[in-house]
Structures are given as C-alpha cells and as structure tokens.
Amino acid sequence: MAVKNVLEAVRDTLFEAMGRDQRVMVLGEDVGRHGGVFNATQGLYEAFGEDRVVDTPLAESSIVGIAIGAAFGGLLPVAEIQFADFIHPAVDQIINEAAKIRYRSNGDFGCPIVIRVPYGGGVHGGLYHSQSVEALFFSTPGLKIVAPTTPADVKGLLLAAIYDPDPVIFLEHKASYRAIKGEYPEGEFVLPIGPADVKRAGTDLTVVSYGMTMHYALQAAEELSREEGIEAEVIDLRTLLPLDRRTIVDSVKKTGKLLVVHEDNLTGGVGAEVAATVADEAFMYLDAPIRRLAALDVPSTPYHPALERAMLPSKAQVKEAILELARY
Amino acid sequence: MKRTTGEPLKKQAALGERIHTRLGLSDDDLLQMYRTMVTARAFDERAFILFTQGKIPFTVTGHGHEGAQVAAAKCLTPGRDWVLPYYRDVGVVLALGMTVRELMLGEFGKAADPSSGGRQMPKHWGCRRLKIVTQSSPVATQLPHACGLAWAMKVRNEEGIVWVSFGDGVASKGDFHEALNFAGIHKLPVVFFCENNYYAISVPFSKQSPVPRVADRAAAYGMPGISVDGNDVFEVYKATREAVQRALAGEGPTLVEARTYRFGPHTSNDDDRRYRSRDEVAQWKEKDPIPRFAAYLKEIGLLDDQEEAAIKAEAEKEVREAAAWAESQPDPDPATVAAHVYAERGPAHGR
Ligand SMILES: Cc1ncc(C[n+]2csc(CCOP(=O)(O)OP(=O)(O)O)c2C)c(N)n1
Numbered sequence: 001m002a003v004k005n006v007l008e009a010v011r012d013t014l015f016e017a018m019g020r021d022q023r024v025m026v027l028g029e030d031v032g033r034h035g036g037v038f039n040a041t042q043g044l045y046e047a048f049g050e051d052r053v054v055d056t057p058l059a060e061s062s063i064v065g066i067a068i069g070a071a072f073g074g075l076l077p078v079a080e081i082q083f084a085d086f087i088h089p090a091v092d093q094i095i096n097e098a099a100k101i102r103y104r105s106n107g108d109f110g111c112p113i114v115i116r117v118p119y120g121g122g123v124h125g126g127l128y129h130s131q132s133v134e135a136l137f138f139s140t141p142g143l144k145i146v147a148p149t150t151p152a153d154v155k156g157l158l159l160a161a162i163y164d165p166d167p168v169i170f171l172e173h174k175a176s177y178r179a180i181k182g183e184y185p186e187g188e189f190v191l192p193i194g195p196a197d198v199k200r201a202g203t204d205l206t207v208v209s210y211g212m213t214m215h216y217a218l219q220a221a222e223e224l225s226r227e228e229g230i231e232a233e234v235i236d237l238r239t240l241l242p243l244d245r246r247t248i249v250d251s252v253k254k255t256g257k258l259l260v261v262h263e264d265n266l267t268g269g270v271g272a273e274v275a276a277t278v279a280d281e282a283f284m285y286l287d288a289p290i291r292r293l294a295a296l297d298v299p300s301t302p303y304h305p306a307l308e309r310a311m312l313p314s315k316a317q318v319k320e321a322i323l324e325l326a327r328y
Numbered sequence: 329m330k331r332t333t334g335e336p337l338k339k340q341a342a343l344g345e346r347i348h349t350r351l352g353l354s355d356d357d358l359l360q361m362y363r364t365m366v367t368a369r370a371f372d373e374r375a376f377i378l379f380t381q382g383k384i385p386f387t388v389t390g391h392g393h394e395g396a397q398v399a400a401a402k403c404l405t406p407g408r409d410w411v412l413p414y415y416r417d418v419g420v421v422l423a424l425g426m427t428v429r430e431l432m433l434g435e436f437g438k439a440a441d442p443s444s445g446g447r448q449m450p451k452h453w454g455c456r457r458l459k460i461v462t463q464s465s466p467v468a469t470q471l472p473h474a475c476g477l478a479w480a481m482k483v484r485n486e487e488g489i490v491w492v493s494f495g496d497g498v499a500s501k502g503d504f505h506e507a508l509n510f511a512g513i514h515k516l517p518v519v520f521f522c523e524n525n526y527y528a529i530s531v532p533f534s535k536q537s538p539v540p541r542v543a544d545r546a547a548a549y550g551m552p553g554i555s556v557d558g559n560d561v562f563e564v565y566k567a568t569r570e571a572v573q574r575a576l577a578g579e580g581p582t583l584v585e586a587r588t589y590r591f592g593p594h595t596s597n598d599d600d601r602r603y604r605s606r607d608e609v610a611q612w613k614e615k616d617p618i619p620r621f622a623a624y625l626k627e628i629g630l631l632d633d634q635e636e637a638a639i640k641a642e643a644e645k646e647v648r649e650a651a652a653w654a655e656s657q658p659d660p661d662p663a664t665v666a667a668h669v670y671a672e673r674g675p676a677h678g679r
Contacts, residue, residue: 025483051483057513062472062506069476072410072461074484077476089502096466097473105454105462106445107668141669165671242670 004184007177009151010040010116012184013158014078018048024162025070027054028063028080028116037082038118038177060086064093067113068101076162077113084119084133084171085300091136098167099142113168114161120173120212120263121301121312130301130308132211132264134240137169138273144193145241147171147210151184153238156191164193171240173211180215196244198251202233204326205257205288208248208274210237213261213293213313220319230326240270248274249281256287257325261318266294288328293321346628347562351569353402355630361402361423361561362625363639365394365618368419370643371428372592374651375435375450379596383655384435388451388595390416392559393523395617396586398423399564400521403572404491410477412461412470412492415451416523416590420493424458428646432654439660446660468498471507471520478516478581489575493521497528499542505549508583512549515580519571522583523558525590530603546583558586559617561624589615 004012018024026041032055035042045053056063060081067077081087087094094115101111121130137143144166148157154172161168199214200221207217214236221232233251237244252258258278260271275290295301296311348358372389379387390397397419404411406424413420421431430442434453437446443454443462454462461477463470474492481488498504499522511518522542526533539545546553554571556563564586571582589612593600600609625631631639 054479057506057509059502059506059509061503062475062510065469065472065503065507066476066479066510069473069478070480071476072473073477073480073486075480092466092469092503093472096464097469100464101462102668102671104444104448104452104464105456105668106441106443106447107672108442108454108456109462110671144670 001183001185003181004151005178005181006149006151006154006172007038007040009154009184010158010172011042013155014041014044015047017159017162018044018052021076023074023076024078025052025054025075026078026080027056027067029056029058029082031055031080036080038174040116040118040172041080060090061093064090064098064113064115067115068093068097068111071111071113072109078116078162079113080116082118083129084117085128085131087117087133094137094143094167094169095140099140102166103142110165111167112165114158114170115167116170116172118172118174120175121308122175122212124303124305124308125174125301126303127300132262132295134171135264135269138241138270140241142166143241144168144239145171146193146239147173148238149173149176149180149211149214149236151180151182152189153191153197153236155185156189157193157238159190160193163190168193171211175212176215194239194242194244196247197236197238198233198247199236200232200234202231203255204231205259205322206233206235206248206251206255207259207261207322208235208237208271209261210240210270211263213263213318216313216315216318217261217322219315220322223319224322224326228323228326230322232322232326237270243273243277245277245281248277252278252282253285256285257328258286259291259293259321259325261293261313261321263295263312265297266292267297269294288325291321291325293317351562351566353565357402358625358630361398362621362631363643364398364419364423365621366639367428367643367646368394368397368422369618370640370647371418371422371431374644374647376592376596378435378651384450386449386596387435388415389592390418391591392589392612392616393525394419395561395621396523396558396564396588399561400491400493400568400586402565403568405488406458408488410459410461410474410481410488410490412463412474412490413453414463414467414470414493414495416495417453417493418451421453421455421460424460426453426455426458426460428650429653432647432650433657435651436654436657437660438654438657440657445664468494468501468503470494471498471503472510474518474520475507475510475516478511478518479514482514482516487576489517489519489572491519491521493523495528496522496524496526496533496542497531497536498522499545500536508545508549508551508581511581512551515578517575517578518581519568519575520581520583521568522585524585524587527590527594527604529594529598541585543583543585551581551583553583553585555585555587558588559615559620561617561621588617
C-alpha cells in the first residue's frame with residue numbers, strides 16, 4: 001500500500017472517481033487550471049476537461065445551487081468551498097435546499113451532492129481562514145457531515161460521499177493536509193458513512209474526537225500508555241451527522257469515563273450532543289463527570305500565534321485532560 | 329407584417345393575417361390555452377373560498393398572471409424541458425399536465441399530494457414525471473438549480489431547455505444575479521421568466537429596482553432581456569418561444585419579463601388594501617388577460633358568449649368537485665413524519 005498525505009488522498013480519490021464515472025464533476029473557485037488553492041484538484045482539469053472541472057465565478061451560493069441542479073440533471077457533483085470561512089453565503093442553499101429536497105418532495109427528488117470544505121485552525125489563518133463550521137450544519141437533519149483525517153478514511157468516505165444519494169458536507173482539516181500521512185488503499189475502497197471508528201482500544205476512559213484533535217488524542221493516549229499505564233479508548237467520529245451514538249455509548253459503558261475533544265467552539269458544538277447522549281443513555285455507568293475540551297467561545301481564531309494557541313485546544317491540554325480524568 | 333392604412337383589424341384577420349397563425353398556433357391551441365387560463369383562475373378562486381371557509385389554513389393565488397403563465401408554458405415540451413415554477417404558477421403546472429385533482433390534494437396537504445405528501449404549503453409544486461422541480465419557500469434559490477440542470481443537459485448532450493420563473497422581488501436577490509451570471513458565461517439553455525406584478529408583498533417595484541425594467545438586468549449578464557406586456561398572451565408566447573429557440577440552438581439564456589399584476593392579496597394572510605388603492609387594482613383589472621384573450625377568440629369566431637360561459641361553468645364545476653374529492657382523501661399518516669429524511673435505500677447511483 002502506498003503512503004500518502006491527506007491532501008494527496010483527496011486529490012487521488014477525486015481522480016479515481018472521475019476516471020471511473022463520467023457523471024462525477026467538480027466545481028468551485030480555482031479548481032480548474034490552478035488545481036485549487038490547496039492543490040486538491042490538481043491535474044483534474046487536464047485529465048477530464050472543462051465540462052467536468054468547472055471554475056465557477058466567485059459566488060458560493062450558486063456553487064452549491066448549481067451543484068444541486070446538476071444533481072437533478074443526473075450528475076454527481078463535488079463542489080468545493082475554498083475555505084469553510086466562506087461557506088456562509090451558501091448556507092441557504094445547503095440548509096433550505098439540499099437538506100430538505102428529499103423530505104419536502106416526499107422522496108420524489110434527491111440531492112446527491114458533495115460539498116468539500118477545507119476547515120480548521122492552527123494554520124495562521126486568522127479569523128477568516130481558520131473556522132470550524134460543523135456546528136452550523138450539525139442540527140440539520142437531511143445533511144450528512146463527515147470529517148475524516150487519515151488518508152484511508154478520506155478515500156473511503158469521499159467515495160462513499162460521492163455515491164451517497166443525499167447531500168454530504170465533506171470537511172477536510174487544512175492542518176491535516178500535509179501533516180497526516182498514512183496508508184492509502186488502492187482500488188475500490190469505500191467506508192460506510194455513519195459508523196465511528198475506534199482508533200485505539202482502551203479500558204480506562206473514552207475519548208471522543210474528530211479532526212486534528214483526534215490525532216492529538218491518539219498521540220496523548222500512546223504517551224500516557226507508556227508513561228502512566230493509562231489505556232484510553234480513542235473514538236474517531238469520522239461521521240458527525242448522523243452521529244454514531246451506539247459506538248460512543250457502548251465504549252463509555254465499558255470505560256465509565258468520557259472526554260470529548262474538538263476544535264470547534266465549546267458552546268453548541270458536536271461535543272455537547274455527545275455529552276448529552278452519554279448522560280441520557282449511560283448515566284449509571286459513569287464514574288466521573290463528563291469532560292469537554294474545545295476551543296474558547298470567542299468569535300474565531302485570532303491571527304497571532306500566541307493568541308491562536310490561547311484559543312485552540314492543544315495536544316498538551318488533551319493529554320492533561322486524559323490524565324486528570326483517568327485519575328478522577 | 330405590413331398593414332394597409334385604415335384597414336380595420338377584423339378584416340386583416342379575415343385576410344389570414346391573424347396573429348396566432350403567424351405565431352404558428354392552431355385554433356385548438358388557442359382554445360386549450362383559454363381553457364387552462366380559465367381553469368387556473370377557477371382553481372385559485374376555489375382555493376381562496378376553501379381558505380375563507382376555514383377548510384384550509386393558507387393559500388396563495390396567481391390571479392392576473394394566467395395569461396403570462398399559460399403562454400409561457402405553451403412554449404415548453406413537457407417531459408423534455410425542466411421546469412422550475414414558483415408559487416403563483418397554477419397556469420404553468422396545469423398546462424404542463426398536473427391535474428386539478430393533483431393540485432387540490434396539495435391545497436389540503438393530503439397524503440397523496442404529489443408534490444410533497446402534505447409536507448409543504450400549497451403551491452410548492454414538484455413532479456418528477458413532468459420534470460417539474462421541487463420548490464422551497466425561500467425565493468430565488470431555484471435559479472442556480474436551473475443553471476445546474478442546464479449544465480447537466482449541455483454536457484450530456486440532452487435535448488431541451490430549462491425554464492425557471494420568479495417574481496420581480498427575486499431580481500434583488502443574490503441568487504438571481506449569480507445564476508444569470510453563470511448562465512451568461514456558459515451560454516446555458518435557460519429561459520429566466522420573471523412575472524413582474526410590480527409588488528413584492530407590499531414593496532412596490534420602484535423600491536425594488538433602480539432600473540425601470542427587470543429585463544434591463546440582462547445586459548450585465550451578456551444575454552438578451554426582453555420585456556413584454558404580460559397580459560398579452562401573444563406577446564408572451566412570442567418572446568418565450570424565441571427564448572426557447574435561442575436556448576435550443578445553443579445561443580444561450582434569455583431573460584423574459586412579463587409585466588402583469590396580481591389581482592388579489594399576496595397570500596391569504598395578506599390584506600393588500602394596506603398598500604395599494606382600489607383604483608389601481610381596478611385599472612389593472614381592465615387589462616385582465618382572460619377577457620382580453622376571450623375578446624380575441626370571439627373576434628376570430630372561435631368563441632361566443634355562450635361558449636365562454638360554458639367553459640367557465642365547466643372549470644368551476646371541475647375545481648369544485650376536485651375540492652370535495654380532495655377534502656375526502658386520506659390525511660398524511662403521522663407515522664410517516666420521519667420518512668424521507670435520508671434515502672431509504674443504501675448508497676445509490678444518482679438520486
Ligand atoms: C428569501 C425570502 N425572503 C422573504 C420571503 C417572504 N416572501 C415571500 S414572497 C415575498 C415577495 C416576493 O415578491 P416577488 O418576487 O415580486 O413575487 P410575487 O410574490 O410578487 O409574485 C416575500 C418577501 C421569502 N419567501 N423568501
């Protein structure tokens with residue numbers, strides 16, 4: 001198996017999907033000749049031409065709206081929103097249109113689109129090139145949200161998203177693009193949207209996370225296993241919506257402790273739902289209060305590294321939180 | 329067409345210069361269009377009665393728009409063209425082949441409502457079999473969908489066009505501009521059809537637009553913009569047909585503006601006396617497209633007073649019976665409230 005980084009995984013999966021199926025198209029700002037500001041669509045334009053790799057005008061609402069129409073017309077569009085921070089003009093098309101099309105038409109119409117969204121901080125992006133936007137869409141039944149951060153998960157879930165009959169927001173953490181490398185499965189490799197992945201089995205506590213903080217949790221868990229003999233179970237949600245409550249609850253029933261970590265704000269984040277689910281369904285199994293570690297509730301990630309560090313959860317904080325909870 | 333000075337119109341008609349033959353419309357076409365207009369009017373009148381009777385909680389009507397709607401729909405080929413209508417377009421969906429009964433199910437939100445199974449408010453049509461695309465309530469969102477559909481047709485070499493309609497208020501929304509821009513850039517086969525009734529609820533067109541015509545906007549998007557008297561069936565037909573032909577010929581999109589008027593309130597929840605005078609409404613009613621079209625049909629001998637009354641009575645009977653029938657149909661089953669949030673089958677291909 002080849003080792004690739006997350007960015008290469010995105011690009012190569014798109015390439016494979018387009019090569020295999022004429023209906024797959026990509027559209028967005030700079031996705032054509034430029035190959036995307038992160039190079040995620042590099043080479044597609046040359047290989048598949050301008051009918052299938054569409055440089056759109058700078059207009060996010062219509063990027064999603066056109067994708068929806070193209071899906072009605074029988075194509076399988078993969079729209080790119082250049083940065084998550086610029087998805088807001090498209091929220092109407094995502095929440096009022098894409099998410100509601102099947103429901104409002106009583107199943108007569110579907111909306112098989114993928115919206116790729118580079119997101120996340122820790123990249124010196126300031127307020128408007130760092131945001132996590134999952135909480136905006138998390139309370140929207142009808143949408144699916146995935147957030148894979150390993151090359152294999154990216155491939156499996158991107159292929160699944162392209163063939164999913166419903167709209168999928170595909171979150172790509174920008175910091176993972178080059179930092180995270182791993183095995184990239186060759187050929188047909190599809191992972192189901194929905195199930196979370198237990199990335200590390202453990203008995204002392206459960207850590208639920210996704211995105212870059214999931215990698216922090218994995219690293220911290222390995223270190224604490226060596227240093228302190230603490231065995232943390234690390235669950236990578238991978239799919240945020242629909243949420244895999246079963247895997248979370250089963251794990252907490254086994255470990256008795258839950259830490260939720262994410263890079264999005266604390267208030268109203270995915271972690272709140274995870275915590276509420278465990279409180280509802282595994283309360284009697286808990287040996288400690290549920291802990292959440294998330295970004296500070298400030299409007300967005302500030303630019304200066306000192307401020308950015310003060311705002312985002314760090315690996316050290318994750319490690320400390322695991323240790324504290326394990327010792328509770 | 330050249331006309332000899334002083335020669336009366338009627339005589340010209342007798343000489344075979346009738347406008348409808350010039351436009352390629354047969355007598356049957358005219359009568360069918362007339363019937364559809366009358367049926368659309370009767371349908372909305374019945375819907376409003378159902379509302380005042382307390383039998384349905386809400387409705388919205390297209391009174392006054394019927395001429396523009398039926399003329400435009402006449403230019404479309406059901407099953408070939410994709411159509412994205414908006415909530416006033418009773419005349420359009422009837423002309424395309426949705427039945428009065430189907431539409432009445434929608435007024436009551438019954439289980440068998442083909443558009444949404446009782447999930448949406450009335451007049452939010454959708455019907456895959458007729459390529460009528462499911463609509464939402466936020467205005468303007470359907471315009472980018474029209475572009476995406478046209479893109480798909482173009483790259484898949486499918487014959488046909490996309491027709492999308494909307495009100496004058498929509499020309500203020502970003503999605504309108506984004507869609508026209510994209511369609512213009514790529515010369516997509518889209519007909520943008522604006523039913524300008526000079527009001528967006530209470531806001532008059534003068535507060536909606538700095539330019540006197542919606543069609544003026546087209547210039548910015550590299551497409552023709554044509555503004556016609558929306559209560560003149562033939563003007564609308566001619567403009568829309570040319571737009572469809574342009575689209576089919578690969579020459580790109582057109583913005584057609586049909587200037588018309590809504591005779592009733594914005595919806596059943598609105599009282600239009602708060603923002604426009606009865607005089608103004610009365611003046612527009614003189615230009616009512618239905619009697620105007622009837623006058624033409626009479627002039628050419630296709631209709632007389634008796635037939636006119638009979639067509640009206642027939643339409644009223646049809647909608648009344650359909651209302652009674654729809655009212656008696658099963659309500660949606662509460663057990664289905666969570667159906668169709670996601671596809672029930674596993675990963676599929678396409679829809
Ligand atoms: C985005 C959005 N804003 C507000 C509304 C509420 N609303 C419904 S119809 C309407 C006026 C629309 O006017 P116009 O586009 O001119 O069409 P008309 O109703 O006159 O046919 C408004 C403001 C809406 N449906 N969608």
